[in-house]
Amino acid sequence: MSVIECNDVSIRYITGDFKSIGLKEFVMRKLTNNFHVTEFWADRHVTFSIERGDMLGIIGSNGAGKSTLLKAISGIMIPTGGSIKVNGKMAALLELASGFDAQMTVKENTYLRGAMLGYTREFLDEKYKEIIAFAELEDFQDHMFKQLSSGMQSRLAFSIACLVDPDILILDEVLSVGDGAFRKKSGDRMKEILAGGTTGVLVSHSIDQVREMCNKVLWLDHGNQIAFTDDVQLYCDAYDEFLMTKELPQNEDDIHRLADGFLKRRQAEAKKHQEAEAKRLQQVIEDGHSEAAVLTAIRILQKSKPEALASEYTGAAE
Amino acid sequence: MAANTLQRFTTNMKKNAFLFQELVNRDFQQRYKRTVLGMAWSVLSPLLQLLVMMIVFSRMFGHNVEHYVIYLFAGNIVFSYYSESTNNGMASLMGNAGILSKINVPKYLFLLSQNVSALINYALTIGIFFFFCIIDHITFTPAFFMLWYPVLCLLLMNIGIGMVLSALYVFFRDIQYLYRVFLTLLTYLSAIFYTLDSFSPFVQRLFLLNPVYANIKYWRVIVLEGVVPSAGFHLLLAFDAIVFLAIGALFYKKFNHRFVYYF
Numbered sequence: 001m002s003v004i005e006c007n008d009v010s011i012r013y014i015t016g017d018f019k020s021i022g023l024k025e026f027v028m029r030k031l032t033n034n035f036h037v038t039e040f041w042a043d044r045h046v047t048f049s050i051e052r053g054d055m056l057g058i059i060g061s062n063g064a065g066k067s068t069l070l071k072a073i074s075g076i077m078i079p080t081g082g083s084i085k086v087n088g089k090m091a092a093l094l095e096l097a098s099g100f101d102a103q104m105t106v107k108e109n110t111y112l113r114g115a116m117l118g119y120t121r122e123f124l125d126e127k128y129k130e131i132i133a134f135a136e137l138e139d140f141q142d143h144m145f146k147q148l149s150s151g152m153q154s155r156l157a158f159s160i161a162c163l164v165d166p167d168i169l170i171l172d173e174v175l176s177v178g179d180g181a182f183r184k185k186s187g188d189r190m191k192e193i194l195a196g197g198t199t200g201v202l203v204s205h206s207i208d209q210v211r212e213m214c215n216k217v218l219w220l221d222h223g224n225q226i227a228f229t230d231d232v233q234l235y236c237d238a239y240d241e242f243l244m245t246k247e248l249p250q251n252e253d254d255i256h257r258l259a260d261g262f263l264k265r266r267q268a269e270a271k272k273h274q275e276a277e278a279k280r281l282q283q284v285i286e287d288g289h290s291e292a293a294v295l296t297a298i299r300i301l302q303k304s305k306p307e308a309l310a311s312e313y314t315g316a317a318e
Numbered sequence: 319m320a321a322n323t324l325q326r327f328t329t330n331m332k333k334n335a336f337l338f339q340e341l342v343n344r345d346f347q348q349r350y351k352r353t354v355l356g357m358a359w360s361v362l363s364p365l366l367q368l369l370v371m372m373i374v375f376s377r378m379f380g381h382n383v384e385h386y387v388i389y390l391f392a393g394n395i396v397f398s399y400y401s402e403s404t405n406n407g408m409a410s411l412m413g414n415a416g417i418l419s420k421i422n423v424p425k426y427l428f429l430l431s432q433n434v435s436a437l438i439n440y441a442l443t444i445g446i447f448f449f450f451c452i453i454d455h456i457t458f459t460p461a462f463f464m465l466w467y468p469v470l471c472l473l474l475m476n477i478g479i480g481m482v483l484s485a486l487y488v489f490f491r492d493i494q495y496l497y498r499v500f501l502t503l504l505t506y507l508s509a510i511f512y513t514l515d516s517f518s519p520f521v522q523r524l525f526l527l528n529p530v531y532a533n534i535k536y537w538r539v540i541v542l543e544g545v546v547p548s549a550g551f552h553l554l555l556a557f558d559a560i561v562f563l564a565i566g567a568l569f570y571k572k573f574n575h576r577f578v579y580y581f
Binding site: 013014020022023024025026071074075076077078092094098099101103104108111112115116117118119120121 | 329333339343344347414416417418419421486490491492493
């Protein structure tokens with residue numbers, strides 16, 4: 001049984017004359033037949049399904065419909081067309097730093113947010129210390145929320161949300177919260193949850209993160225589904241190349257071509273890098289003042305790029 | 319299976335009850351804790367209003383009304399409650415858009431908590447009102463025990479109207495201004511500071527179409543005349559409450575999942 005099943009999901013926003021014009025103008029324009037709205041499809045015909053233990057990475061450039069799709073999966077939005085089936089208890093870590101009350105204390109905000117996420121009071125009483133410790137806000141419990149730095153605010157949001165042991169974990173760019181140390185800690189916590197057989201959905205702009213964590217990839221572009229695949233490396237290669245060339249693949253061949261392009265580009269980059277390095281080392285050999293530095297440079301160069309070493313030096317290091 | 323559903327239902331209720339408490343707590347703090355005067359302000363503000371109205375209107379309209387101050391005060395507290403409760407209710411969805419577009423929570427709870435905090439405020443002003451009744455030598459009759467009835471009816475109606483307004487406010491931002499104009503008109507149509515004696519009986523009946531006036535009238539009959547209004551009057555108040563509540567519920571049922579698209 002699939003854990004998440006999206007069947008031909010489409011999500012439409014109505015834009016144009018609406019919110020901005022107000023009720024008076026709305027009535028007037030309706031009466032004069034001058035009322036126009038335009039449709040905006042954030043997602044169109046997205047179909048995929050994932051099983052228990054899967055980790056799905058959703059990739060795509062800005063405005064591809066990733067976050068909207070996550071909102072639909074987490075039940076905040078009902079899709080305009082198609083259907084979504086979800087089996088299991090879900091925890092959605094969308095961008096959560098907003099929606100706190102600036103004038104209330106950290107403790108009060110923790111309880112309020114916990115209540116919104118569906119925790120019970122007993123559960124929060126029990127876990128409160130743990131949340132604060134994880135967010136490293138022990139000294140700020142009775143401070144107003146607005147007195148926290150934005151990094152602290154996101155840390156608190158993350159700590160409250162990640163407490164549960166869900167069947168399905170939805171992550172929207174939340175792994176880039178806080179400073180380096182906290183990022184590592186939150187990443188570890190996520191891995192801990194996922195290791196317990198939790199199914200995950202991850203939206204990330206870091207393609208390396210997707211390569212590392214995901215076993216399935218959904219590629220969206222302007223709401224259209226480009227690919228849903230379990231060949232993560234190939235499609236991540238292709239996506240990386242797409243980001244450079246902006247050339248959207250039409251079929252399987254295009255994917256391979258893009259992936260090849262990516263590999264070639266990476267090889268070329270590596271070669272360039274190596275050459276620059278060799279050049280620098282040669283400079284040392286030629287102008288080096290201390291004998292030790294020259295010897296070291298020759299030794300490194302011998303190992304990494306012997307053909308770049310002028311013949312008179314080949315034996316020098318021995 | 320049935321036991322399972324029942325269990326899920328009760329845990330859901332429990333979670334919602336907890337969220338509701340926290341929301342009421344938040345609204346309460348927003349209202350009282352952040353001002354230096356705190357709760358005193360919600361008592362002072364209607365008193366100031368009353369004072370001004372007394373000075374201005376008692377010469378104009380007060381000659382032939384016994385206990386004019388109480389007459390005025392009854393109209394004033396009911397109307398203030400109505401206007402505050404619906405105004406706060408209107409903002410309850412948009413004001414929490416940041417949360418509602420990120421977390422899947424029951425939206426009506428935000429409106430209900432606003433109504434609860436307005437109701438607490440109303441209770442405070444009712445306390446002051448009774449204090450004035452004592453000063454003005456009003457006789458407290460057993461009929462006073464029926465005063466819970468107009469309070470309940472107005473609460474339900476306010477929830478219904480709050481639902482309609484908060485839904486409209488998501489789609490049309492100018493509702494805020496239009497409603498303010500409407501409230502000003504309603505103030506004058508609610509016979510807060512004048513009496514209806516000079517109108518024909520037919521026009522006096524027309525006034526009862528205004529639910530807020532009907533509610534004020536109920537208060538005045540009990541407080542100033544010391545009797546419980548007729549059964550028909552009870553039906554009228556209940557009718558107003560149920561109609562608006564039903565319309566509000568329909569609005570939420572229809573638009574509940576559309577709100578998020580417009581935040």
